[in-house]
Amino acid sequence: MDESTPLASQLVNENKRRERLKGRELPKPDRTRFFTISNQKGGVGKTTTTVNVAAALAQAGLNVLVVDIDPQGNASTALGIEHHSEVDSIYDVLINDLPLQDVVAPCPDLDHLVVAPATIDLAGAEIELVSLVAREQRLRRALEQYGKYREQNGLERLDYVFIDCPPSLGLLTVNAFVAAREVLIPIQCEYYALEGLSQLLKNIEMIQKHLNDELVVSTILLTMYDGRTNLAAQVAQEVRNHFPNEVLEAVIPRSVRISEAPSYQQSVITYDRSSSGALSYMEAATEIADRGVSQS
Numbered sequence: 001m002d003e004s005t006p007l008a009s010q011l012v013n014e015n016k017r018r019e020r021l022k023g024r025e026l027p028k029p030d031r032t033r034f035f036t037i038s039n040q041k042g043g044v045g046k047t048t049t050t051v052n053v054a055a056a057l058a059q060a061g062l063n064v065l066v067v068d069i070d071p072q073g074n075a076s077t078a079l080g081i082e083h084h085s086e087v088d089s090i091y092d093v094l095i096n097d098l099p100l101q102d103v104v105a106p107c108p109d110l111d112h113l114v115v116a117p118a119t120i121d122l123a124g125a126e127i128e129l130v131s132l133v134a135r136e137q138r139l140r141r142a143l144e145q146y147g148k149y150r151e152q153n154g155l156e157r158l159d160y161v162f163i164d165c166p167p168s169l170g171l172l173t174v175n176a177f178v179a180a181r182e183v184l185i186p187i188q189c190e191y192y193a194l195e196g197l198s199q200l201l202k203n204i205e206m207i208q209k210h211l212n213d214e215l216v217v218s219t220i221l222l223t224m225y226d227g228r229t230n231l232a233a234q235v236a237q238e239v240r241n242h243f244p245n246e247v248l249e250a251v252i253p254r255s256v257r258i259s260e261a262p263s264y265q266q267s268v269i270t271y272d273r274s275s276s277g278a279l280s281y282m283e284a285a286t287e288i289a290d291r292g293v294s295q296s
Contacts, residue, residue, distance in 0.1 A: 014276060021282055026060040026289040032147065033292055034161045035219075036180035040203075041196045042167040044188045045223035048258060050164040051078040052278075053184075055267035056285035058113035062159040065104065065146075066115045067139070069094075069172045071122035075164040076115060080108045080265040083117035091121040093142045094175065095128050100146035109270040122172065129171040136211055139163070139175040169203050177207040182218040184288075187239055189225045189232040189251075194239070217243075219291070221284055223252040250283035 037050045050066060058064045068075040068083075069090055076083040082105070083089060092098040093116065100116060107113040129135045143161060150157065162184075163176040177183070183204060187193050201217070208215050220243050226232045240247050252258070255277030261268040268278045 014279060017279055017283065021279075021286060024060075024286060026057065026062060026286060027292070028062060028159055029289075029292045032158045032161060033182060034143070034163070034180040035182045035184050036163045036165060036173075036176040037184045037186065038165045038173065038176070038200065039185050039187070039196075040167055040169060040200050041192070045186045045221075045252065046167070047074045047078065047164050048262075049184065049186045049221055049223065049252070049281075049284075050075050050162050051262075051267045052258070052269055052281035053285045053288065054113060054160065054162045055079075055107075055110055055269040056278075056282045057160055057289065058107070058110040059269055060285070060289075061112060062289070063156050064113045064160045064162065065158050066113065067143075067161065067163045067176075068116060068118035069122065069139070069176055070118055070164055070166045071120055071125075072166075073118040073120070073122075074262065076117035077265060078262040078267060079113070079115050081105050081115045081117045083119050085119050085121060087117060087119060089119040089121065090116045090139075091119055091125055094125055094138050094172075095132070099149065100142045101149050104146075109266060125172060126170045129175075135171060136174050136178050140179040143179055169200075174207065174211070177204065177215060178212045180212075181214045182216060184219040184221065185217060186221050186223045186252075188223050189235045191231065191235070193235045194242070217246060219248060219288060220246045221248050221250070221252065224254050225251045226254050248284055248287045250280055250287050252280045252284065253277065255280075 037046050039046055054064045054066045066075055073083045088103050093100055093103055103116050104114045107115055165173045165176045222236050253276055257272045257275035258268045258277035261271035264271055272278060
């Protein structure tokens with residue numbers, strides 16, 4: 001193919017990347033990997049990253065649970081899971097001690113993906129959690145009990161758990177940090193990319209010190225990358241300079257398909273597998289899976 005035009009060059013590049021992924025079998029981690037996807041800055045692609053990395057891993061045959069603890073419930077919507085106020089949700093798990101197995105629902109598009117949905121009731125959970133015993137530990141305990149339930153009932157062990165947080169540091173996010181072992185931070189390739197990041201890292205440090213010494217920032221993913229601008233390249237380089245070991249090689253572009261997918265209650269992986277956005281998220285998921293092997 002003639003690579004003399006930008007479009008042709010991009011197509012050739014994408015075809016090469018697809019060939020590299022073709023037939024790749026993703027390794028199973030030695031134990032369940034628990035990720036919190038967090039960034040206190042809104043609009044950086046937290047939910048989009050949660051949904052699409054989870055979908056890419058599930059499509060590769062790995063067993064994945066998505067826990068939606070954002071009261072907006074966008075991850076539940078994007079994965080086609082009902083989450084109106086009559087549905088039992090993660091709220092009932094955190095506040096009413098309902099077992100997680102009574103809440104999780106299978107994703108209609110992906111066999112290996114289950115979801116604990118969020119409902120609007122979570123909006124009041126921050127206040128209700130304050131008076132509860134072991135308020136910071138409630139999600140962790142629910143996940144531990146769910147793991148035991150799966151084992152006792154002959155279900156395969158979960159390979160990945162992804163917790164989608166609200167963009168704030170309240171008790172819901174603290175529960176997510178205490179339940180996780182790894183933090184995945186999406187950072188958008190725009191001017192204010194690193195704004196608020198130092199505060200997030202300080203908060204993580206505080207959690208490590210007082211509540212969860214296993215927690216590490218293992219993964220940073222660059223999102224909303226626009227290859228036509230110098231700014232995006234500069235921001236990407238700046239983030240890589242700050243976090244040389246944590247930043248994935250995969251970069252998520254600005255993509256119409258990624259933006260459209262949730263309105264069809266799908267991830268971009270199932271909505272348009274051939275799109276550049278789906279390809280980028282599949283690359284990110286592959287890298288996360290490979291890195292887990294090198295860490296274990």
